[in-house]
Amino acid sequence: MDAGTEDPGRASLRGIALHCPRDGTPLRTEAANLRCPVCGTAFPVVRGIPVLIHDERSVFAIADYAGAEAYTGAAYGRDADATGGARRQYRRLMRWLGDAPSSIRHPDGAAALDYMKALLPRPRVLVIGSGGLRIGGPGDCVVQTDVAFAPEVDAIADGHDLPFPDGAFDLVVAVAVLEHVADPQRCVAEMWRVLAPGGHVHAVTPFLQPVHMGAYDFTRFTPIGHRRLFRQFDEVAAGVAMGNGSAAAWALRGVLQSASGARWWQAAASIAGLLATPPLRLLDRWMRHGADAAGGCWFFGRRREGAPVSDRDLVQGYRQGFGIGPTALPRPDQPKPGTPAPPPPPA
Numbered sequence: 543m544d545a546g547t548e549d550p551g552r553a554s555l556r557g558i559a560l561h562c563p564r565d566g567t568p569l570r571t572e573a574a575n576l577r578c579p580v581c582g583t584a585f586p587v588v589r590g591i592p593v594l595i596h597d598e599r600s601v602f603a604i605a606d607y608a609g610a611e612a613y614t615g616a617a618y619g620r621d622a623d624a625t626g627g628a629r630r631q632y633r634r635l636m637r638w639l640g641d642a643p644s645s646i647r648h649p650d651g652a653a654a655l656d657y658m659k660a661l662l663p664r665p666r667v668l669v670i671g672s673g674g675l676r677i678g679g680p681g682d683c684v685v686q687t688d689v690a691f692a693p694e695v696d697a698i699a700d701g702h703d704l705p706f707p708d709g710a711f712d713l714v715v716a717v718a719v720l721e722h723v724a725d726p727q728r729c730v731a732e733m734w735r736v737l738a739p740g741g742h743v744h745a746v747t748p749f750l751q752p753v754h755m756g757a758y759d760f761t762r763f764t765p766i767g768h769r770r771l772f773r774q775f776d777e778v779a780a781g782v783a784m785g786n787g788s789a790a791a792w793a794l795r796g797v798l799q800s801a802s803g804a805r806w807w808q809a810a811a812s813i814a815g816l817l818a819t820p821p822l823r824l825l826d827r828w829m830r831h832g833a834d835a836a837g838g839c840w841f842f843g844r845r846r847e848g849a850p851v852s853d854r855d856l857v858q859g860y861r862q863g864f865g866i867g868p869t870a871l872p873r874p875d876q877p878k879p880g881t882p883a884p885p886p887p888p889a
C-alpha cells in the first residue's frame with residue numbers, strides 16, 4: 543500500500559483510492575488497520591494485504607482472514623502440493639494431461655492490457671480473481687484482487703462490493719470468476735461502476751463445464767446469456783474460450799467419476815478421463831461452428847453509457863451456428879468485423 547500524495551491518512555493501492563465496501567467512503571489508515579470514518583468498520587491488513595470485505599453481504603467474513611489459519615481458498619490447494627516422491631510425479635503427470643494445450647486460443651488479461659495500452663499511456667487495471675498470476679510489469683498500474691490469499695494478490699475484495707471509487711479504472715479483467723459468484727449481474731454492475739467512461743471489460747466464463755470448487759460454483763452461461771450479462775457494454779470482440787473436444791474431455795471425466803463414490807473408482811475414472819483428454823482436445827480445431835457446445839465464452843467490451851442493449855436486439859443479433867469467433871483481440875484502430883468499410887477518400 544502507499545499513502546495518498548495529498549492526504550497522508552487516505553488509503554490507496556498503486557495510486558487507486560481505497561473505499562469502504564459498505565458505503566463507498568474513502569478509507570483512512572489507522573495504526574495497522576484501515577478504517578471507515580462513516581460506518582466505523584476496521585478493515586485489517588494481514589501480511590500486508592488489506593481485507594476489504596463487506597462483512598454482512600459477502601459469503602466471506604473478515605474474521606476468515608485473520609490469524610495464522612487464514613483462508614487460502616479452494617483454488618490454490620493444487621499448487622501447494624507438499625507431497626514428495628512418486629506421488630508428486632504422479633500428480634505432475636495428471637496435471638500435465640489435464641492441461642494439455644487446447645488448439646483454440648483466446649485472449650487473456652495480458653492481451654486486454656496490451657489493447658488498452660494502445661489507447662492510453664498508462665491504463666489503470668483491476669483484476670478480479672487474480673490468484674497467483676500477475677498481468678503487466680512493475681511499471682503498470684494493475685491492482686489485483688481475490689477472495690483468498692495467493693501470491694500476486696494486492697487486496698482481498700469481493701466482486702459484489704468492490705472497494706474502489708466510481709470510474710477508478712480503465713480496464714477490468716475477470717477470467718474464470720463469474721461462475722464462482724453468487725450474483726454475477728451485481729458483479730458486472732460493479733465492474734461498470736468502477737470503470738471510467740470508455741473503459742473496457744474482459745471476461746472469460748464457463749458454459750459446458752462440470753462443477754469445480756464445490757460450493758463456490760454457482761452459474762453457467764450460454765453464448766447469448768454471456769452477451770446479455772454484459773448488456774451495459776458494447777461488444778468489441780467475443781468468442782469461445784474452450785473448444786468442444788476439451789469440454790467433452792472434462793465432461794467425460796465427470797461422468798465416469800459419477801458412477802461410484804469409492805476412492806479407487808474416483809482415481810481410476812480420473813486417470814481414464816485424463817488419458818482421453820489430449821486426443822479429444824485435438825477435435826477442437828475441426829469444430830469451428832462449436833459455440834453451442836463449447837466449454838466457455840469470452841467477452842471484451844466497452845462501457846456503454848445510456849440504455850443497455852435491449853433483449854430484442856440481443857436475440858435479433860444472434861448468429862445461427864455461431865462459430866468459435868476470433869482467437870485474438872482486434873487492434874484498437876481496426877473496424878469490427880462485419881462493419882462496413884469507410885468510403886474511399888475522394889481522388
Ligand SMILES: [Zn+2]
Nearest residue numbers: 562565578581
Ligand atoms: Zn463504511
